[in-house]
Structures are given as structure tokens and as C-alpha cells.
Amino acid sequence: MHIHLLQHGPDYGPARLTDWLTSMGHSYTVFHLYDGELPPRPGDCDALIVLDGPEVLLNTPPVWYKAEDKLINRLLDSQKPLLGIGLGAHYIADALGAISALGIYPETGWHNVSLADESPFELPETFDAFMWHRYVFSLPDGALPLGGSAAAPLQGFSWDGGRVMGLLCHLEASQAGVKQLMGSQPVPEGRDDYTQADAEIFADPKRFDRLAPLLDRVLSQWLGHA
Secondary structure, three states: OEEEEEEOOOOOOOOHHHHHHHHOOOEEEEEEHHHOOOOOOHHHOOEEEEOOOOOHHHHOOOOOHHHHHHHHHHHHOOOOOEEEEOHHHHHHHHHOOOOEEEEEEEEEEEEEEEEOOOOOOOOOOEEEEEEEEEEEEOOOOOOEEOEEOOOOOOOEEEEHHHOEEEEOOEOOOOHHHHHHHHHHOOOOOOOOOOOOOHHHHOOOOHHHHOHHHHHHHHHHHHHOOO
């Protein structure tokens, strides 16, 4: 399969996603929308991943958003797998009629996610994931929830039998990618109940390695609908 990835900022790369795609024999193309590249045509790929990006883009749509939103809607109307992470999940949720808004708390660092009783995701009942967000989204009509954390009760959703997925949490995060992000992007503002200092985030580097099998489960389940 050939996968297209839409990137929204230099510090919001695909991290482990491209390593996984390569290891599974898939090819991919990353479109750097923030750098002036145009979104691809829907017929040129077998699946689409919409990556994370600065949350300011939710309130200040970038010049490319109209074309990207059109592409997302075309994929929703197709039979092709569509995955959104962070900002990308917001964009897909919005296209499905859900609402994006400021959460009660910002959430950064490592937090535990508990699966919802009706969750279709093939993941452990509880697991740790990396978080970096202030905004949350509501559950789109017809979607099933992933589950939630203490700060964000909806950490993701599955729609159309799992062909379309959105993740607020980050299973693709790598230590190098998070260091780059934290070195250039401001920490989401708000109460610090669910934010972690740098030392706590990087205290156990193996935490990033433990994300790999979780990402494998989600991507395998997602592309299994192709």
C-alpha cells in the first residue's frame, strides 16, 4: 500500500509512523503543507494519515486548510483508511460534525488511558501514552470511543467500523521527536494538574519503546480495513 501523510509543522513529524510503514512493506509520501506543498489528490494513495500540528491552527485556519478539509471529506466518503493524530484527529472529528474546544486542563507528558467499555480498539484495558494538548473534541455521531484519561475523557474514536480513526494521545511519539517538540513549542497553557516537567517526561526512556507495540496494534487494525 502507498500511504500519504500530511504534516502541519516542522516539529510535528511522523516519528515512528514511517518506521512502521517501512517495516511492514508499505511505501509513503509526506506532504509538508506548512512549507507550501499542496495536499495530494485522494486517488493517489491507498490510505491517508493526518498528523498533529500547532493547536493555534484550530482557531486560525492556515491557507491550506480548505484544500485539506476537502481531501479529508473525500476520504471519508471513500472506502480508504483515514487516520488522524492530535490536530489531524480534530480535523477529522470536525469533518464528522463533532466540536473542538478547550479542555478543562492541559495535558502533557505521560498519562494513563483506560479503554471505554464499548471501545473497538484492540489495546490493553489500561496503558500509558504521551500527551501534548490543550484542546479536546466531542465524539462524532456514529463513532465509538477509544477511552479516556483523567484530564481528557475522550482520547480517540473509531468510525465506519474502524476504517476511520482519530487519536488525541500519541502512540507514535519518539524520544527524539518529543525533545524537538518541547524545544521549540510552548507548553499548553492552563492549570498544571496534568502537566509534567522535562525531567519527569524523560526519566524513563524505555517508555517510548513501550509505545511501539501499541502503535503496531492500532495501525494493523486500521489498515486491516483496506
